[in-house]
Amino acid sequence: MATKARKAMVLGGCGAQGSFATRDMVRRSVFDEIVIADLDLEAADKLARALDSPKVSTRRVDILDRKALLASLRDADLVMNCTGPYYLLGPKVVDAAIEAGKNYIDFCDDIAAHEQIIEKDEQAREKGITVLVGLGVSPGIAPLMVMHAASQMDEVRDVSFPQMIHEREPEGPAVIYHMAANFFGKIPVIRGGKRVYLEAFEEEEEVDFGPPLGKAKVAPFGHPEIFTLPRVLPGIQNLTIKIGSYPVETYEALKFLAQAGLAGTEPLEVKGRGIVPRDFLISLLMSGRHEEERKQDYTSSMVVEVKGKKGGKTITVKYNFNGLMGPNTGIPCSVGAEWIVQGKIAKKGVVFPEECIDPKPFVDEVLRRVGEISPITVKETVSVSRDWIG
Template sequence: MVSVPRATHHAFSRIRYPITRRSAESNMASAKIFFKNGLKCATIRWGEGFYQISFRFNEGGISVKIIIVGGYGDIGSYVVQKLVDSPHQITVAGRNLKKARSLCSRFKGYVGALHCDVEHKSTLVGAFGNFDLVINCAGPFYKYGANVATAAIETKTHYIDVCDDADPLPKLFALDSAARRAGVTVLTGMGWNPGISNLAARLAANLLDEMDDVKIAWAAGSGDAEGKAALAHTLHGFTGQIPVLRKGKQINVPAFSEMELVEFPAPLGELPEYLFGHPEPITLPKEIDAQNIEVRGSINPSWNNRVIRIVRSLGMTGSAKRIDTTAAFIHSIQKLFSVGGVKHSGLRIDVTGRKDGQDRHLVFNMIDRIRPLTGTPCALAALMLLEGAITRRGVVAPEMCIDPVAFFDRLSDEGFKIMREGRL
């Protein structure tokens, strides 16, 4: 990291420094430095015998402060892992300070720990004032609503979450004007699905002239996800009425209905998929002109789905409190539900439409572990925001503010492959 001298009189500066040695590789290479609060970028450029730093100066130094709420959980800890080697200061926050400190001790260098409670906004407001970016991984999101985002806006702090429930979205998008006035980005649903699924649909929309259907299907290996919040989310998403887009109109339909067989890459194979409550049918129509959008889900092996159906029929998912109790019980015996399962999960997005007057069917497939599939997109979005690649302010979903090509390039650099089928 280059030490940047303090420049108190100029909003924009160019400084040239002589150098005596450089390699061919570094010649005209670029790097970026991120500045606190304004998230302004500086570019370092190497030339013949000098390097030049061009930057918009902002008091406060070059290290951005990031607080990760729920950072000691299954997904949050992976986001911490992905960001800990960045130049930014990372703090793990949540109700259990002991768990936060335990996670921090695993990493070299300084990772801070802080107490805050997602159910008490005053603790969030008190915590966020000293930070530049809030990353919220504290689920289940249907339970905690928009508390964390509201506190981020009040403290004028940028915000990213991995919200995978539809329930908080009306409250979140009602905060759009407040977020714009505060000058902050509130990015919701930046994980696996939603997240990767949204950007695959956005990419398809960019490639096609017209879109008809967007069908998103996920399949979780029962030996994959380990968090209790993920279990609660699954039970909740398979319960009650859920949003879909049908013939261009938002309607609610029964969850766990309209089974379809969907083919995933090995080792998952063909699985029965059921309608599932998710954010994509709510957010995608804000940006994408499709007629039908729906999300389906399933657990591998399939007998897990039969257990969920029985649990539902017994009324064990009839309220948030009952879901908590049921999820805690299943979590305590989760190894039993992993029998015959695989430690991989899959995502498939089918998009139909037209290109040059011809019918087209595009398919996007991914398979990996849920933890990296969810945590990596979130961490990448954080870096893209800090680099200035995300500029839209207000409440947004991934498809509203992220270039899908740039995102998938970076995801590929992280070792993930998204397979696309179908010709244009």
């Protein structure tokens, strides 16, 4: 019996991170048809020409045009949403996917979008579809590493994953606006088992990311794992996500500009015009990005550290993760899309990676695929300690 042809609609599939998901899906045999859908049809066509595959087609889609969005999903088996900002576009695409009865996946890392989308769980379950939210590197790979560490423990107490983003990562404006909103505002963390909020740059610390980046400063960063990890690990007492920028001079410059008021969102009058300081700051950051600087002779980094108990002893599992944001974000989403249509991710409703994915085989597959196209290293360190008396 012939296998049913599978079609994926990839919204924003020609973007800085979505293009890696698209490329990976084209290289595999799970999807027979891949539609790169974007408001910028010229950009979608450019990627399609580069891929030069009979499986690939393009389509102009305006997500804010609900009728057109629904029409684009009509004959798809799965919709992958790589657009942003997620707080604006994520819930709209999820609503359309639910109405159309189509499985959905994204790498959404926006807290506000997560909070809106989780409210749609019952609707998704009634439709019998999977709405998998947040399958990139963080959220995505990072909480799956936490779950793998947790499988080696009787209880998990403390979790942290500081991240270091190299300034030469090819991030679009939606990513930078998202980072600004979650770096400069009130930042959620878990302390003593309860959610509390920190100010920008509060609890700043220096973290050793190991070679090649070494030690660098990071500060708390608002991310959805603060909400999703306690759903599956309710005993967590302390949970913090922090972020910094490499080289360290970039981080210090951002901190200075923010403290000088350029992270604000209230318009200021400048020569008779209303200028939003944050808009100016982000435009300034974007203007300094040039294609010729984006050679892959750099890396970003993340440390995932999990502390807990095993047999009465304190155990710490630590992962040092080096790689590039594009493939490390896009390829997990590609693998997740395949696993949904193959039935390896079977849970229905609105779900998060740590709730529905077997961590070890999934992360292994992602690392294998990323390693085919980009440098990546992951080191696991496990240490055990116990009291001298007892």
